[in-house]
Amino acid sequence: MTDQTGATTSDYNFAYLDEQTKRMIRRALLKAVAIPGYQVPFASREMPMPYGWGTGGVQVSAACLTPDDTFKVIDQGADDTTNAVSIRKFFEKTADVETTEHTQDATIIQTRHRIPEAPLTEDQILVYQVPIPEPLRFLEPRETETRKMHALEEYGLMHVKLYEDIARHGHIATSYAYPVKVEGRYVMDPSPIPKFDNPKLEMAAIQLFGAGREQRIYAIPPYTQVVSLDFEDHPFDPSKADAPCDLCGADHTYLDEVIIDDAGGRMFVCSDTDYCAGRQAQGHRGRLSPEAAE
Amino acid sequence: MLDDALNGGFENPPVQSSHAFRAALSALARPGRVERIMGAEAPGLSEAAATLLLTLCDAETPIYLAPGHDSEALGQWIAFHIGAPLVGPSHAMFALGAWDALMPLTGYPVGTPEYPDRATTLIVEVEALTPPTARLTGPGVETVARMRLPETDPFRANRALFPLGHDFFFTAGEQIAGLPRTTIVEDL
Amino acid sequence: MYVAVKGGERAIDNAHTWLAEERRGDTSVAELSVAQIREQLSLAVNRVMAEGSLYDPDLAALAIKQARGDLIEAIFLIRAYRTTLPRLGHAEPVDTGKMACDRRISATFKDVPGGQVLGPTFDYTHRLLDFALEAEGLPPAAETSEAQTGDTPRVTEFLNKGGLIQSEARSDATPPDMTHAPMQYPAGRPLRLQALTRGDEGFVLSMAYSTQRGYGRNHPFVGELRIGKVAVEMDIPELGFAIEIGEVTLSECETVNQFAGSRTEPAQFTRGYGLVFGQTERKAISMALVDRALRWEELGEDNLGAPAQDEEFVLAHSDNIQATGFLEHIxxxxxxxxxxxxxxxxxxxxxxxxxxxxxxxx
The missing domain is CATH 1.20.5 (Single alpha-helices involved in coiled-coils or other helix-helix interfaces)
Structure with missing residues (x-):
């Protein structure tokens, strides 16, 4: 087998990374699990894909995969977005693992920007691609300072920022990458998932977060307390588009808005393509389903 | 002796270490759950402990061998298969031994407020992982889990250090269980 | 009826095929060979080796060909390849005092032992397009002379003998390796120099330029710039001594900077240091200026809040592979x-x- 560069993939170790690198990542993953929400520094390697395109998630997946796994990759909730396709192909080639688009059949799911709609089980691992792991980064750009703030549990700045939003807009003006507090200790960036997904962060599966460029790994073990930051008078609101899915009729899923004509006509469809297809297969129909449209 | 040192590694390191890591990850992420972990054999160690060492350790991870597990044969095995420097407790990234021999816990790094991850992981060789003696709650536990522990007070003291503290693996035969610093431990 | 867009996989395959076609360009024009790139675009090759952190002119030339001349893309290819290579051992520190210099100039003295050697430089070329190059042909042969033998002492060492320049602390400690451990701040000088030598040439140049314009000014003179080959030696435990395993071309720049002093310490010049793979003198000089700016604390200077004095700012943003990946991910x-x-x-x-x-x- 040859890849695009002409290099034979068999020249590389199982799941691409060498064993020493995997050990280093595995040690970081175990510490991450032991200290939920704390960002463990790790010596991220240069990957054959650009930083910012999932190198952290790919390294975490590579350190976790066994040949017995079934792997699923989603980007924006969909299996067929170009970067999801590209990462899936990478592991098909380098780890020879089974891949799937069905959430319930996957043992490891690598995701960018979404948590699948179907509840995950104890037998699954969800790997997130993270661009900026530091939730305080936009308030304080210096690593030396944010590290101190986490050490001292000094999160006042974050609350001030959220409260200023309320004063200016009447709402907390953060709609994705909405900060959470894990197990009552570390404020954590859940990666740029829509805040609609935040309540799902308390789940049965192991959640691992990889930020390659920023050289950080963090984790949420199963059944760990994850609280979205809010105020008594402005409780957290996991809002979504106020419409059902136009293909499967679901009124409880996160929706993409699709512009369908020049006149500004639009429709809403589930962002989780596998979930939507599953509902349609079960006979659920929406406003613009093929039958309804005929 | 030398034969012992050269044998007992993985036949297929990428694949065997991947399975072993998943067992360790699952054990630490779900305190109380017993996983199977195998593939390596080292002089005087359970298969689980040998496999865990081979999966996680290398030249970059100083190891402390507690009395009773500090044999020359094991030292040679570690030198050949892992290449880890053997050190005293205060510099150990990993510590290995029987519970009593590993004491006192105060001798091992617990991390710093800036870097709580720079704490020792203790691999405790035990007779058996059952029957349970302690009641566990905390991250990784849906309601309540149970686990056999040598005692409970040290784990309460460890929990009080959070986010600093030690993380533990307990090994017996082909079995492994984990106890991260977050777990709240009570007598059963 | 709405049908969700599918076919990401086919789109990617088609894009790659098209890319390969574009890379080749007009097939009626002869294809570039890797050797042509290595020999005739050697400064591009040098930059790719320096920022790719891999000294291999043939691979760098291949990467430039594959990347259609996009040097950051070529550097990326080299980095991704480099990270898969096993590390067999560590070379001994190279001794640039024993460099066989192709070029060696000092701006601080009219003449120096070992002499000023202009070497193959653009410095005094008039920047007029040479239309003769449109036609193919051999350039006239340059005059040659006997190669100098023996060591070429460093200009800053002459100053050091008189105690006129701050001496560098010597250490046999193994320096940290930024490719094997996560960056941690404060990073310290060994890590700073590692990051700068593989940092983006444009970024390091601009940071250096900013110090000259007053943002953390440190009055640099090029004490010495030298370019040439040095031997790389490796200690072989089985032999009990070090053997030469090859040679690399390096550009080294030492700047002599504004003096510092206090009531207790007499005034002394200070230094900045740059060392880069290949003939890459713009980068080496830039690196020396930025190194010097980052040493403000160690040399007891004020933090003026200049960007080039800010270690975390400089180091976190100097890597063009990190920068381009994150920029383009949007x-x-x-x-x-x-x-x-x-x-x-x-x-x-x-x-x-x-x-x-x-x-x-x-």
């Missing part, structure tokens, strides 16, 4: 995040409109 789909912003903006506007209506009614 091309990836972000419609889920955007949708959540869309909902929020609509909600805020709806609330504002309702509030205005209510106010008008009252």
């Amino acid at each position: 091309k990836l789909p972000h419609y889920v995040d955007f949708q959540s912003e869309l909902e929020l903006v609509r909600k805020i506007r709806r609330d504002a409109a309702e509030a205005a209506m209510q106010e008008a009614a009252e």
Whole structure:
């Protein structure tokens, strides 16, 4: 087998990374699990894909995969977005693992920007691609300072920022990458998932977060307390588009808005393509389903 | 002796270490759950402990061998298969031994407020992982889990250090269980 | 009826085939060989080796060909390859005092032992397009002379003998390796120099330039710039001594900077240091200026708040592979995040409109 560069993939170790690198990542993953929400520094390697395109998630997946796994990759909730396709192909080639688009059949799911709609089980691992792991980064750009703030549990700045939003807009003006507090200790960036997904962060599966460029790994073990930051008078609101899915009729899923004509006509469809297809297969129909449209 | 040192590694390191890591990850992420972990054999160690060492350790991870597990044969095995420097407790990234021999816990790094991850992981060789003696709650536990522990007070003291503290693996035969610093431990 | 867009995989395959075609260009024009790139675009090759952190002219030339001349893309290819190579051992520190210099100049003295050697430089070329190069042919042969033998002592060492320049602390400690451990701040000088030598030439140049214009000014003179080959030696435990395993071309720059002193310490010049793979003198000089700016604390200077004095700022943003990846990732789909912003903006506007209506009614 040859890849695009002409290099034979068999020249590389199982799941691409060498064993020493995997050990280093595995040690970081175990510490991450032991200290939920704390960002463990790790010596991220240069990957054959650009930083910012999932190198952290790919390294975490590579350190976790066994040949017995079934792997699923989603980007924006969909299996067929170009970067999801590209990462899936990478592991098909380098780890020879089974891949799937069905959430319930996957043992490891690598995701960018979404948590699948179907509840995950104890037998699954969800790997997130993270661009900026530091939730305080936009308030304080210096690593030396944010590290101190986490050490001292000094999160006042974050609350001030959220409260200023309320004063200016009447709402907390953060709609994705909405900060959470894990197990009552570390404020954590859940990666740029829509805040609609935040309540799902308390789940049965192991959640691992990889930020390659920023050289950080963090984790949420199963059944760990994850609280979205809010105020008594402005409780957290996991809002979504106020419409059902136009293909499967679901009124409880996160929706993409699709512009369908020049006149500004639009429709809403589930962002989780596998979930939507599953509902349609079960006979659920929406406003613009093929039958309804005929 | 030398034969012992050269044998007992993985036949297929990428694949065997991947399975072993998943067992360790699952054990630490779900305190109380017993996983199977195998593939390596080292002089005087359970298969689980040998496999865990081979999966996680290398030249970059100083190891402390507690009395009773500090044999020359094991030292040679570690030198050949892992290449880890053997050190005293205060510099150990990993510590290995029987519970009593590993004491006192105060001798091992617990991390710093800036870097709580720079704490020792203790691999405790035990007779058996059952029957349970302690009641566990905390991250990784849906309601309540149970686990056999040598005692409970040290784990309460460890929990009080959070986010600093030690993380533990307990090994017996082909079995492994984990106890991260977050777990709240009570007598059963 | 709406059908969701499918076929990402086919689109990617087609894009790659098209890319390969574009790379080749007009097939009636002869194809470039890797050897041609290595020999005739050698400064591009040098830059790719320096920022790719891999001294291999043939691979760098291949990467440039594959990347269609996009040097950052070529550097990326080299980095991704480099990271898969096993590390067999460590070379001994190279001794640039024993460099066989092709070029060696000092701006601080009219003449120096060992002499000034201009070497193959653009410095005094008039920047006039040479249309003769459009036609192919051999250039006239340059005059040659006997190669100098023996060591070439460093200019800064002459100053050091008189105690006129701050001496560098010597250490046999193994320096940290930024490719094997996560960056941690404060990083310290060994890590700073590692990051700068593989840092983006444009970024390091601009940082250096900013110090010259007053943002952390440190009055540099090029004490010495030398370019040439040095031997790389490796200790072989089985032999019990070090053997030469090859040679590399390096560019080294030492700057002599503004003096520092106090009541207790007499005035002394200070230094900045740059060392880069290949003939890469712009980078080596830039590196020396930025190194010197970053040493403000160690040399007891004030933090003027200049960007080039800020270790975390410089080191966190000097790597062009990190920068280009993160910059370009905003091309990836972000419609889920955007949708959540869309909902929020609509909600805020709806609330504002309702509030205005209510106010008008009252």
